[in-house]
Amino acid sequence: MRKKGYLSACMAVTLTLTAALPVYGAAGPGSTSITIPDGMGEETWNRLNDQTIEFDELSDLVRYFNPDVQNIADSAGNELSNQQYVYDEMRRYIRDLNDDAQAMKDSGATGSEEGMMVYLTLKGTAKALGGNAEKMNNGIKRIDSGIRKNVDRYSRTFSSAADQIMIGYNSALANRAVVQKALDLSISGYEAQSISFKQGLATEADVLEANKGVLAAQAALDQLDNTIDGLKRSLCLMTGYPADGSVQIGEIPQLDLSVIGALDLTADTAKAIGNNYDLIEKRHGGSNKTTTGIKNKDAGISEAEQNLTVTMQSYYQEILQSKSTYDAASTAYEKAVLEKQKADRSYQLGMLSKINYLQAQMAFSQAEGEKQTAYNTLYQAYSTYQWAVNGIVTASEQ
Numbered sequence: 314m315r316k317k318g319y320l321s322a323c324m325a326v327t328l329t330l331t332a333a334l335p336v337y338g339a340a341g342p343g344s345t346s347i348t349i350p351d352g353m354g355e356e357t358w359n360r361l362n363d364q365t366i367e368f369d370e371l372s373d374l375v376r377y378f379n380p381d382v383q384n385i386a387d388s389a390g391n392e393l394s395n396q397q398y399v400y401d402e403m404r405r406y407i408r409d410l411n412d413d414a415q416a417m418k419d420s421g422a423t424g425s426e427e428g429m430m431v432y433l434t435l436k437g438t439a440k441a442l443g444g445n446a447e448k449m450n451n452g453i454k455r456i457d458s459g460i461r462k463n464v465d466r467y468s469r470t471f472s473s474a475a476d477q478i479m480i481g482y483n484s485a486l487a488n489r490a491v492v493q494k495a496l497d498l499s500i501s502g503y504e505a506q507s508i509s510f511k512q513g514l515a516t517e518a519d520v521l522e523a524n525k526g527v528l529a530a531q532a533a534l535d536q537l538d539n540t541i542d543g544l545k546r547s548l549c550l551m552t553g554y555p556a557d558g559s560v561q562i563g564e565i566p567q568l569d570l571s572v573i574g575a576l577d578l579t580a581d582t583a584k585a586i587g588n589n590y591d592l593i594e595k596r597h598g599g600s601n602k603t604t605t606g607i608k609n610k611d612a613g614i615s616e617a618e619q620n621l622t623v624t625m626q627s628y629y630q631e632i633l634q635s636k637s638t639y640d641a642a643s644t645a646y647e648k649a650v651l652e653k654q655k656a657d658r659s660y661q662l663g664m665l666s667k668i669n670y671l672q673a674q675m676a677f678s679q680a681e682g683e684k685q686t687a688y689n690t691l692y693q694a695y696s697t698y699q700w701a702v703n704g705i706v707t708a709s710e711q
Contacts, residue, residue, distance in 0.1 A: 378553025
């Protein structure tokens with residue numbers, strides 16, 4: 314019999330309740346210190362680590378590489394690991410106690426009154442510990458479920474923000490082409506005015522005014538480049554990449570526009586109410602088990618559901634309005650393509666001046682940029698709607 318061992322084991326269980334396991338730091342994409350997560354294929358994992366940010370990868374990049382999400386997951390995971398370690402130790406001690414009791418029985422030691430008392434004590438202790446262990450195991454399962462929900466919530470919230478940043482980045486890129494054409498046109502205008510001034514066909518004031526146009530266009534381009542760089546740095550930070558890393562950023566995916574006509578606002582609103590994390594918290598919140606408390610809780614939930622219903626209606630209308638704007642921009646773009654083709658032919662035949670040709674190119678770039686911006690706005694509206702269906706609505710909108 315290992316009675317001394319049993320007492321030491323019980324002491325160990327008590328001591329390990331305060332044990333702490335080491336915490337590891339988060340690493341970014343491409344790091345060899347992170348293993349492939351369970352349930353993810355090697356091909357998908359390699360795509361996440363290829364130094365290119367694609368829109369359909371954002372959720373996984375945020376989940377596995379965003380520093381804030383990783384800190385939340387690591388802290389919660391350490392708590393769970395501690396609890397799991399203690400549970401495993403308790404199960405081992407229970408096996409030892411039962412083994413000791415069985416050994417006593419097999420040896421015939423239970424034939425004496427004292428031996429039977431020790432045997433029953435061992436079995437009783439093992440049974441009591443077994444009950445405690447099961448309670449602890451149930452607690453671990455609840456902790457694990459809570460951790461997953463908490464990490465999932467933060468991961469989705471940050472993923473939603475990353476979506477908006479990437480859409481904004483692509484919109485800024487689309488607008489850059491327009492501003493660049495404006496700068497090119499301003500430079501050509503300035504050069505033309507300078508030549509005219511030398512020929513006595515323009516005044517110094519005309520030249521200065523043309524130069525102001527160049528400076529203004531250059532300042533606008535510089536500001537836009539700063540915005541693009543800032544959005545890229547933000548997106549890198551959101552996805553675990555170094556802010557100054559040489560990362561490529563992909564385009565916004567093409568949306569099947571038929572999905573807009575298939576949207577079911579009523580059904581989607583019901584899903585949004587069921588999935589909304591703030592509402593879930595309210596439903597599980599306390600009411601002090603008083604009539605007033607329960608009434609206030611129900612009223613708060615009802616008000617939040619009504620607010621979310623209004624928000625979903627607003628999101629839906631925004632999709633429809635964005636779709637209408639995109640359709641108009643697409644029509645204007647098709648006309649601009651024809652005008653550009655006409656200008657290309659005229660310029661090649663010498664029937665169009667350089668400035669007029671640049672003006673035609675700028676008109677085309679503007680139509681192209683407006684179409685892309687309208688599409689990005691539509692995609693953003695659709696993305697915001699879908700995130701709301703899946704439980705994520707920013708506090709200011711709810």
